[in-house]
Amino acid sequence: MALDRWIALIIxxxxxxxxxxxxxxxxxxxxxxxxxxxxxxxxxxxxLSVLAIITAxxxxxxxxxxxxxxxxxxxxxxxxxxxKIGQAGLLLGLMVLYxxxxxxxxxxxxTVGFLxxxxxxxxxxxxxxxxxxxxxxxGIVWYLVEGVLGIFLRPLPFFLG
Numbered sequence: 241m242a243l244d245r246w247i248a249l250i251i252x253x254x255x256x257x258x259x260x261x262x263x264x265x266x267x268x269x270x271x272x273x274x275x276x277x278x279x280x281x282x283x284x285x286x287x288l289s290v291l292a293i294i295t296a297x298x299x300x301x302x303x304x305x306x307x308x309x310x311x312x313x314x315x316x317x318x319x320x321x322x323x324k325i326g327q328a329g330l331l332l333g334l335m336v337l338y339x340x341x342x343x344x345x346x347x348x349x350x351t352v353g354f355l356x357x358x359x360x361x362x363x364x365x366x367x368x369x370x371x372x373x374x375x376x377x378x379g380i381v382w383y384l385v386e387g388v389l390g391i392f393l394r395p396l397p398f399f400l401g
Contacts, residue, residue, distance in 0.1 A: 248299035255296055259289030330361050346396040351378040 262285035270280065298304050338354040345353075355374035356367075364370050385391050 245300055245302075248296045252293060252296035252300060255289050255292035258285065259293060262286045262289050327361055331358060334358055334361065343394065344397060347382055347393040348378055348395045349397065351381070 262282050266282035266285065267275075267280060274280065334354060334357055338350055341350045341353075352371070352374045355377065356370055359370050359374070360367075382393060382395060385393055386395070
């Protein structure tokens with residue numbers, strides 16, 4: 241079986257477990273006044289699990305590929321050394337570091353750092369363009385979340401305010 245089908249099988253298992261949790265365990269904890277709402281907190285997880293199951297089944301059954309298409313697979317597990325595994329590992333590590341630094345460093349500093357360092361890992365070398373773009377994007381997202389949605393995000397490190 242090809243690598244994409246193995247991955248689809250793993251995603252199918254995860255989506256089935258997620259769907260079970262969304263359909264059978266999340267709704268029991270709702271207070272009575274929320275049980276009359278048309279949209280529950282479990283609505284999006286239910287839709288997401290169904291879409292993930294359908295997508296995984298389409299890949300697993302090979303429906304997305306034309307029947308006469310029997311070429312070499314896109315990812316060859318025997319040539320993993322030729323792929324940029326180091327960049328992917330660094331980005332995953334940077335994501336973990338971003339999640340850990342979000343509270344102590346604040347949203348603005350940690351997000352600008354994540355975007356700038358992530359872009360440098362991916363190959364961007366124009367720091368004079370990279371930093372203003374990362375700062376502008378971070379500022380816009382912070383304003384939308386804080387000002388428009390009304391969700392508090394600590395903008396600066398805890399010792400500054």
